[in-house]
Amino acid sequence: MTANRLVTIYSRALAIGGSIALGAALIVDPRWTGQPLELLGLLIAAVLLRAGQVPLSKYSYLTQTGLVALAGSLVVGAPATALALAGGVLGADWLWQKKMFLAALVNVGELIPALFFFCLAYFVISRLLFYFALIIRGKLEQDERLLILRYECIGYGATVIATGIVVGTVSYWPPLAWVFVAAALGALGLLFKHTLEEAIAAEELNKIHAMEAVITSNISLEDSFARIERLAHRLVDWGDFRIYRRQEGTLRLAYRGQIGRAQRGEPTPDTAAVREHVTRTGESVVIHDVTHDKRIADAPLAVQSLVMVPLKFGDHVIGTLELEHHKRKVYRGKDVITIN
Known part of the structure; x- marks a missing residue:
């Protein structure tokens, strides 16, 4: 059994x-x-x-x-x-x-x-x-x-x-x-x-802070993202974990988590507009019910909750961290603070 x-x-x-x-x-x-x-x-x-x-x-x-x-x-x-x-x-x-x-x-x-x-x-x-x-x-x-x-x-x-x-x-x-x-x-x-x-x-x-000391040491960017993922997974749950980074004026996928649901397709195109909004305003976006949110029209049924937080270097937004979950209303205020 x-x-x-x-x-x-x-x-x-x-x-x-x-x-x-x-x-x-x-x-x-x-x-x-x-x-x-x-x-x-x-x-x-x-x-x-x-x-x-x-x-x-x-x-x-x-x-x-x-x-x-x-x-x-x-x-x-x-x-x-x-x-x-x-x-x-x-x-x-x-x-x-x-x-x-x-x-x-x-x-x-x-x-x-x-x-x-x-x-x-x-x-x-x-x-x-x-x-x-x-x-x-x-x-x-x-x-x-x-x-x-x-x-x-x-x-x-x-x-x-x-x-x-x-x-x-x-x-x-x-x-x-x-x-x-x-x-x-x-x-x-x-x-x-x-x-x-x-x-x-x-x-x-x-x-x-202990993880930050390791990440800022002489290790690769991919390894840094993987360490961030392992630490984050001890604090919050998700079905998909993504990090986008601004390169040459556009946001590009820099890392996709190894931990997540088995079958993960490409993110819905509607998330691009939300992602741009986050990088432009520097404010987090939490969608508690994706199926009833007008900003995301074509999300798969496996995605019911979505959170995007800005990644900042000083006062500049250099990318986003995104989490998806298959349940509604999973990410609350304390979770967003933890992710930030």
């Missing part, structure tokens, strides 16, 4: 198994039917915490949904918490971030089985379910694994501390105090999220 086939079976098992576990929990323990306000509060918290994820690498991210899972299970009960988590993950992934419904359902399946355990067991089981497919396919390099482990432990430590504060507040303080504690926790959570993002960005910037 191939790794891709195993991952497909695993994903379907998570989607189906998580839905069955959720349904069984709701049937066996119907207390959730009398907890509409608690359920609404947990649902809102789950959506916000799930949407405010911190990217660790191209394939992994860190969320604080464990706070909802642990505190909700202890204070409200597992059935209501499981239902709120399922709704929060579906709402954040499918409706907010526009992921495929099946992918959102798989993410629900990663969280629900782990709800039957607490604290360390919840952390280990939920994160193992999340990273299993990446480990099987060999998507994570050694330094990425160390980075993920480090920040997962930091994030989970913050989750346990926040859970203790929430449970203690609900158990021993009057409802009026809950509002002030929630506001303080929210502010601290945003500060914690920003700190993690800055720390991760600093580590990635160090890698880029």
Whole structure:
């Protein structure tokens, strides 16, 4: 059995198994039917915490949904918490971030089985379910694994501390105090999220500076482009990777990535006008849905997202870097900043 086939079976098992576990929990323990306000509060918290994820690498991210899972299970009960988590993950992934419904359902399946355990067991089981497919396919390099482990432990430590504060507040303080504690926790959570993002960005910037030192040394232009491609592929995904360079007044293809979809034809002629616009204005262009964008009329179905960023030497634009993807709305603001 191939790794891709195993991952497909695993994903379907998570989607189906998580839905069955959720349904069984709701049937066996119907207390959730009398907890509409608690359920609404947990649902809102789950959506916000799930949407405010911190990217660790191209394939992994860190969320604080464990706070909802642990505190909700202890204070409200597992059935209501499981239902709120399922709704929060579906709402954040499918409706907010526009992921495929099946992918959102798989993410629900990663969280629900782990709800039957607490604290360390919840952390280990939920994160193992999340990273299993990446480990099987060999998507994570050694330094990425160390980075993920480090920040997962930091994030989970913050989750346990926040859970203790929430449970203690609900158990021993009057409802009026809950509002002030929630506001303080929210502010601290945003500060914690920003700190993690800055720390991760600093580590990635160090890698880029190290690569710049190698690229500016005495190596060929082709080798420099290949090194840029390998570094970029650790940060963002694509179906085609192209670098255009201005030569004799025209933009010519200087490098086409070795990593990408199997059958890549010539870029659609409509991209030439967009490319000229990028070099003329010096501003990036991101097309989230190529099939419905008037600037690109004849793109193949394998191209659904397109991003072009200018390559600059000082204040002069000397070319463009272009990425294509087969999914819509893949490249967001943070991705464009990373590419730049």
